Structures are given as C-alpha cells and as structure tokens.
Amino acid sequence: MALGYKLKHYLFNAFRELFVYHHSSLEFRAKIFAMVIAVKEEPDTCDYELVKAAGMQIYNDEDRANTLALTTEEFVERILGRDPLDVDTLAQDIVRELKLIPRYAKKIDVEQLQPLLACSKDPDTRSYQLNILEFLEGLKHEYE
Numbered sequence: 001m002a003l004g005y006k007l008k009h010y011l012f013n014a015f016r017e018l019f020v021y022h023h024s025s026l027e028f029r030a031k032i033f034a035m036v037i038a039v040k041e042e043p044d045t046c047d048y049e050l051v052k053a054a055g056m057q058i059y060n061d062e063d064r065a066n067t068l069a070l071t072t073e074e075f076v077e078r079i080l081g082r083d084p085l086d087v088d089t090l091a092q093d094i095v096r097e098l099k100l101i102p103r104y105a106k107k108i109d110v111e112q113l114q115p116l117l118a119c120s121k122d123p124d125t126r127s128y129q130l131n132i133l134e135f136l137e138g139l140k141h142e143y144e
Helices: 003-014 024-035 044-059 060-080 089-102 102-107 112-121 125-142
Strands: none
Touching: 024 044, 024 060, 024 089, 024 102, 024 112, 024 125, 044 060, 044 112, 044 125, 060 089, 089 102, 089 125, 102 125
C-alpha cells in the first residue's frame, strides 16, 4: 500500500466514528479476524491479504476492504503489543456485542476465516485457531 493511502487510513482510523459508514459493524468484523490472526506470534502479509480479499467479498468496495484490513491489523497490534487487550478480552468483547446486537451473529462467517489457517505454519497455532473458529461458530448459532 502506498504511503499516501496509509496516511489517509491512519486519519480515518483516528476519526473512524465520523468518517466510516457503519463503523461499529466493520469493527466487529475486524475483531473476529483479529481474534484468529492474533494467536500467531508473528502475523504476516498473508493474513492481511486474506482479510482484504474477504472484505472485497463482503463489501465489494476497495476502500472499505482496506479499512477492514487496517482495522484488523490495528487490533492485532494492540493484542501483540503492550496494550492490555488480549485474545480472551477480545472474545469477551465479541460476546458482549452479540448480547447487545444479536444481528451481528450474521457477520460471523467461519468459511471466510478458514483460509487464515493456511497462513499458519505451526500446528499448535493452527489447532488454537481451529478452536477459535469452533467458538465463533457456536456463538453464531447461539445468537442467530
């Protein structure tokens, strides 16, 4: 991605609530993708390219797909960084949002998350990601 594009989306991320239509829906999807990606010690471009491809399938809009990928990357960086956010806290946040807005369960698409497993080389990480997918599938059925 070009520097100008990253700068534009940095500003969009800073003021997401003002500039992005249905930002909470996009953030919910980003949290789901981030939960699967963040269990890897070192996420790579493979992960974010798959998120962007899924975003194109969902939105059919390159800007919105890029915003989804950048928002997902932001959540992953928070989880892997010094921020108090971790995968368990993110899972609790997803459950809390589903309790408030049950229709978000329709946004959980395990088939879109499955390709992320191919980016993981470590079998333990892949196993953990599979458990997360099962958890998300259970949430989807519980709140639909």
